[in-house]
Amino acid sequence: MTDAQTQELIRAVEQADSPARLVAAVQNLVAAQDEAGISTLIAVLGYNNPTAAVAAVQGLIELGGAAVQPLIEQLDEYNYGARAYAIRALAAIADTRALDLLRIAAATDFAPSVRRAAAKGLGSLRWSQLDASERSLAQAKATETLLSVSQDSDWSIRYAAVVGLQALATTPDLKEQIGAQFEQIAQTEPDTSVRARVNLAQQLLSPYIKTGQ
Amino acid sequence: MLESSSEENSPAVAPPLTVEQAIANLKHEDLSLRYYAAWWLGRFRVSEPAAVDALIAALEDEDYRTELGDYPLRRNAARALGKLGDRRAVPGLIRCLDFSDYYVREAAAQSLEMLGDRSAVPALIQLLAGGVAAAQQVPGRPHLTQPYEAVLEALGSLDATEAVPLIQPFLEHPVARVQYAALRAMYQLTQDDAYGQRLVQALENSDVKLRRMALADLGAIGYLPAAEAIARASVENSFKLFALKGLLEHQLDRGKPQLSDTAIQVMNLMDSLL
Numbered sequence: 001m002t003d004a005q006t007q008e009l010i011r012a013v014e015q016a017d018s019p020a021r022l023v024a025a026v027q028n029l030v031a032a033q034d035e036a037g038i039s040t041l042i043a044v045l046g047y048n049n050p051t052a053a054v055a056a057v058q059g060l061i062e063l064g065g066a067a068v069q070p071l072i073e074q075l076d077e078y079n080y081g082a083r084a085y086a087i088r089a090l091a092a093i094a095d096t097r098a099l100d101l102l103r104i105a106a107a108t109d110f111a112p113s114v115r116r117a118a119a120k121g122l123g124s125l126r127w128s129q130l131d132a133s134e135r136s137l138a139q140a141k142a143t144e145t146l147l148s149v150s151q152d153s154d155w156s157i158r159y160a161a162v163v164g165l166q167a168l169a170t171t172p173d174l175k176e177q178i179g180a181q182f183e184q185i186a187q188t189e190p191d192t193s194v195r196a197r198v199n200l201a202q203q204l205l206s207p208y209i210k211t212g213q
Numbered sequence: 214m215l216e217s218s219s220e221e222n223s224p225a226v227a228p229p230l231t232v233e234q235a236i237a238n239l240k241h242e243d244l245s246l247r248y249y250a251a252w253w254l255g256r257f258r259v260s261e262p263a264a265v266d267a268l269i270a271a272l273e274d275e276d277y278r279t280e281l282g283d284y285p286l287r288r289n290a291a292r293a294l295g296k297l298g299d300r301r302a303v304p305g306l307i308r309c310l311d312f313s314d315y316y317v318r319e320a321a322a323q324s325l326e327m328l329g330d331r332s333a334v335p336a337l338i339q340l341l342a343g344g345v346a347a348a349q350q351v352p353g354r355p356h357l358t359q360p361y362e363a364v365l366e367a368l369g370s371l372d373a374t375e376a377v378p379l380i381q382p383f384l385e386h387p388v389a390r391v392q393y394a395a396l397r398a399m400y401q402l403t404q405d406d407a408y409g410q411r412l413v414q415a416l417e418n419s420d421v422k423l424r425r426m427a428l429a430d431l432g433a434i435g436y437l438p439a440a441e442a443i444a445r446a447s448v449e450n451s452f453k454l455f456a457l458k459g460l461l462e463h464q465l466d467r468g469k470p471q472l473s474d475t476a477i478q479v480m481n482l483m484d485s486l487l
Contacts, residue, residue, distance in 0.1 A: 119487070192465050196465055
């Protein structure tokens with residue numbers, strides 16, 4: 001793939017004049033797997049075309065680490081749909097450079113779709129990217145955010161926090177703290193779906209943490 | 214009816230209220246404060262008897278009428294009473310079912326569904342009189358002659374098997390939303406897979422609003438075979454998550470202490486949509 005070829009694919013995305021042409025152009029750009037297309041793929045997240053956006057997210061995930069900084073810098077503050085797609089991409093790439101952004105998104109974004117994606121992503125970052133001391137600090141921060149988010153008033157956000165915490169609870173340093181929180185949620189959670197999700201987390205984590213039963 | 218948090222968004226002006234004020238405001242001379250108080254009591258699920266009594270009284274309000282002859286306060290009172298779970302509201306809501314304001318009738322049918330009281334069934338059936346032929350668009354208004362969706366959904370939820378022959382013709386109603394409501398009720402009343410499958414097919418509809426509606430209906434009836442199709446549907450994740458929550462809750466309702474494999478499958482799909 002030459003620069004000129006990629007520029008041609010980018011132009012095709014920018015000039016697509018129908019939803020179907022946009023989807024096809026995005027798919028072609030994704031297939032090129034060229035880092036030069038990253039900004040364009042990020043822009044597509046805001047085009048209000050879900051099929052194109054899903055394809056762009058997939059392309060960004062495949063480009064991996066190279067897409068992380070642009071995704072953080074180009075996060076769309078005015079379009080929560082675009083923001084949710086970007087956060088899903090960052091969560092799937094799981095690069096720890098996204099930690100602070102995911103914490104802010106999970107705790108303070110007004111859009112539930114953004115907060116859920118961030119909460120899930122916070123649990124599953126690739127902690128091995130960090131050395132031991134950085135790692136435990138970063139995991140403690142992620143845990144702190146998720147423990148707070150797990151008390152939200154919206155059931156779907158509490159559900160996502162449980163999913164995030166489940167992933168973090170496999171860390172030896174965190175298993176007791178998270179296990180205790182799960183125990184408390186299991187006792188007090190009013191929503192049956194969230195309660196069921198905590199029960200599932202406890203079941204999956206039983207090799208790691210003890211439940212009070 | 215879509216289960217989304219957006220329907221609970223507060224009106225633009227939101228003066229802070231106490232329960233006492235809200236109840237008192239239902240008789241305030243400023244009619245907009247009455248309207249707001251009725252919404253507020255439902256939103257915050259203030260189910261104490263004094264609030265329920267005041268809202269039941271507001272179902273008969275004659276002061277707040279628009280030029281079109283609508284009764285905004287009665288609508289909000291009827292909506293609120295469904296959320297408060299007090300069956301003393303049932304007789305008043307049943308009387309609302311033949312009131313002149315369409316949206317009062319609709320709110321009453323929805324609230325009677327939520328209250329789960331079968332004594333409403335005969336009055337709900339009355340609204341299907343004349344069948345599909347009578348279920349026409351009202352000229353100049355954005356609705357049919359009766360709130361058929363709400364009525365069909367209520368009859369399904371209230372287990373009104375006696376209404377099956379009256380509901381069935383609505384499967385062929387020209388309005389898709391009415392068809393979906395009929396499918397939903399028919400599935401609930403007969404447990405026949407064919408009705409659930411038709412709602413699954415509706416997830417392929419070219420209109421995203423109808424796809425969302427079919428999703429909500431599948432969630433409401435907890436139709437488990439739809440799980441994968443729901444997760445794949447071309448609809449925003451929030452709607453899919455709510456629909457799968459409905460499936461999950463139907464599974465959990467079975468009352469077994471440990472999680473079934475199907476419940477875990479539904480949760481795995483939900484996780485993938487976060």
